[in-house]
Amino acid sequence: MNRTPTPPPDPPAALVPARPIPDAARGPAGATSDGAEGLALIKPAVRAQSAYTLHAPAARRKLNQNESPWDLPPELKREILAAAEAAPWQRYPEFAPPALLAELAAHYGWVADGVLVGNGSNELIQATLAVALEPGGVVVAPSPTFSLYRLLTGVLGGHYRPVPLGRDFAYDVDALVDTAVREHARVVVLNSPNNPTGSALPEGAVRRMLEETGALIVCDEAYQEFGGPTALPLLAESSRLVVLRTFSKALGMAGLRFGLALAHPAVVREIAKAKLPYNVNVVTLAAAAAALRHGPALEERVRLIVENRRRLVARLGQLPGITVFPSAANFVLVRFERQPAREVFRRLLDEHGILVRDVSGGSELTQCLRISIGTAEDVEAVAEGLEQILSA
Numbered sequence: 001m002n003r004t005p006t007p008p009p010d011p012p013a014a015l016v017p018a019r020p021i022p023d024a025a026r027g028p029a030g031a032t033s034d035g036a037e038g039l040a041l042i043k044p045a046v047r048a049q050s051a052y053t054l055h056a057p058a059a060r061r062k063l064n065q066n067e068s069p070w071d072l073p074p075e076l077k078r079e080i081l082a083a084a085e086a087a088p089w090q091r092y093p094e095f096a097p098p099a100l101l102a103e104l105a106a107h108y109g110w111v112a113d114g115v116l117v118g119n120g121s122n123e124l125i126q127a128t129l130a131v132a133l134e135p136g137g138v139v140v141a142p143s144p145t146f147s148l149y150r151l152l153t154g155v156l157g158g159h160y161r162p163v164p165l166g167r168d169f170a171y172d173v174d175a176l177v178d179t180a181v182r183e184h185a186r187v188v189v190l191n192s193p194n195n196p197t198g199s200a201l202p203e204g205a206v207r208r209m210l211e212e213t214g215a216l217i218v219c220d221e222a223y224q225e226f227g228g229p230t231a232l233p234l235l236a237e238s239s240r241l242v243v244l245r246t247f248s249k250a251l252g253m254a255g256l257r258f259g260l261a262l263a264h265p266a267v268v269r270e271i272a273k274a275k276l277p278y279n280v281n282v283v284t285l286a287a288a289a290a291a292l293r294h295g296p297a298l299e300e301r302v303r304l305i306v307e308n309r310r311r312l313v314a315r316l317g318q319l320p321g322i323t324v325f326p327s328a329a330n331f332v333l334v335r336f337e338r339q340p341a342r343e344v345f346r347r348l349l350d351e352h353g354i355l356v357r358d359v360s361g362g363s364e365l366t367q368c369l370r371i372s373i374g375t376a377e378d379v380e381a382v383a384e385g386l387e388q389i390l391s392a
């Protein structure tokens with residue numbers, strides 16, 4: 001049969017650009033090419049911060065972001081997609097389904113109205129700092145640590161006071177207490193195990209911080225499943241404690257963005273004011289519920305990572321010219337004594353297809369690389385790659 005092909009319909013009016021797209025070389029009409037007029041309206045404290053960005057070239061073995069090396073099992077993905085498909089997508093999601101809050105509360109051993117869910121735990125770090133910090137308010141944190149705390153403090157108009165970690169990057173709890181008291185800190189942020197060093201807080205440290213300072217103590221436990229103590233039991237004792245957890249690391253759901261804050265219900269109600277409404281979408285809500293249902297299978301993966309960490313540390317410990325720092329997380333920090341870390345990073349990538357994190361830029365981590373713990377094959381590849389590079 002001979003049919004005349006139908007021409008494609010015109011694009012809907014809303015999709016047609018309303019104005020010509022500006023010539024990138026000349027810049028948008030009416031603005032100076034360096035953006036000075038707009039920049040003048042941005043807070044100096046924001047312009048003083050470095051952006052949180054990551055340049056990550058593609059690589060066979062991706063060990064640069066402390067993710068899980070394993071995707072979710074296909075049957076779990078199907079279960080999540082079926083639940084998401086059954087939800088009405090034209091409707092806003094529930095803020096947090098009560099059943100999910102109850103399951104999270106049971107999982108973490110806390111009360112359901114003391115749980116706040118977020119689009120990743122980063123969102124809840126931001127919300128917590130936003131409700132606690134007044135202009136000029138002081139945030140104390142160990143150094144080095146997760147760079148987002150400093151960035152958000154600056155954006156929110158606070159002052160950031162880093163407290164150096166001690167020998168081998170162990171937590172210096174005395175110095176943290178002293179600084180928090182001296183500076184009248186509004187907030188102390190403790191990341192344990194700490195990114196990028198892997199150091200865990202000693203037992204009793206959070207209780208000490210609560211007893212000896214007047215600050216809101218925010219414990220970012222993004223990596224706690226891999227080792228170190230948790231502050232969760234202290235929630236029942238103090239309304240100045242906020243514990244942050246994420247499904248991005250141990251539960252392997254970084255791409256779906258789900259995290260939570262646990263605190264006294266009265267404090268949770270206040271933090272909730274600074275997060276955006278409908279922050280967790282229907283797919284992620286379905287995924288979070290499914291991950292909790294399949295907890296034991298996912299926990300087995302944590303056991304494997306801890307075993308692979310032990311093997312990597314043992315293998316690297318035999319190499320010359322390298323220091324491996326103790327880690328309770330799903331990554332290890334290593335320092336190279338004989339070759340520039342930057343060169344080791346490049347050669348791992350170019351010659352072995354292994355992407356790790358070059359953290360050697362700052363003064364505290366000179367000559368250091370951070371390596372995420374992957375599969376048993378990843379461990380072998382990293383050990384063999386470094387063996388070759390260090391013996392050359």
Ligand SMILES: Cc1ncc(COP(=O)(O)O)c(C=O)c1O
Nearest residue numbers: 120121122146195222246248259
């Ligand atoms: C210390 C720390 N907290 C939080 C996060 C991110 O958590 P989420 O993916 O839940 O936003 C990371 C990610 O690398 C991290 O290192």
